[in-house]
Amino acid sequence: MAQKYPVPSPDKFLALSTTSVGCGPGGGTPMIARVAVVDYRGQTVFCTYVLPTNPVTDYRTSTTGIQPSDLQPGNTLPWKEVQQRVAQLIRDKILVGHTLWQDLSVLGIPHPAVATRDVALYQPFRNSLRSTNQVIGLQTLMWHLMRRRVQDTHVCALENARAALDLYRSHADEWEATISRGQWPSFLPPSTFSRCYL
Secondary structure (H helix, E strand, O other): OOOOOOOOOHHHEEEEEEEEEEEOHHHOEEEEEEEEEEEOOOOEEEEEEEEOOOOEEEOOHHHHOOOHHHHOEOOEEEHHHHHHHHHHHHOOOEEEEOOHHHHHHHHOOOEOHHHEEEOOOEHHHHHHOOOOOOOOOHHHHHHHHHOOOOOOOOOOHHHHHHHHHHHHHHOHHHHHHHHHOOOOOEOOOOHHHHHHEO
């Protein structure tokens, strides 16, 4: 089949990941605590802790590794500034990540769906693990598809952004060839997060 769309150059890609803590009763509402953006080579473009906008009721330290001292003024940037900087960085870029809808949701930034490459939604990855009806965790994807361990001690936004990018790059030629033919090789994100996509 003929190519309908050009294959984007590596400088058009950025990988994004966030880490959330809990706020509200029981810490059940996610609130962004850290964000990381890396370029196609995995070099850090932006990485910071985010000053909480509400009282933190669960730091989720055993999972996130985040301590109360990490989110104090002086170690953090204000949420609004982080939101503006990330929005500026990702404008006109193709975003790579794992469950990007969660990252975009806590950032409050919508992004064009056609300009995302979500490794949690990529059909060939799900098919290879025989899990077409559910999202597979990044740790599982990395181990089964790349034989690499991630998140051994805790979830790290920077490590996750790089891991998602490595997964994408391992299949980038096939992924982009499919899109260039006018086909979409991924499942849709959960409809409850449709506000995160343009």
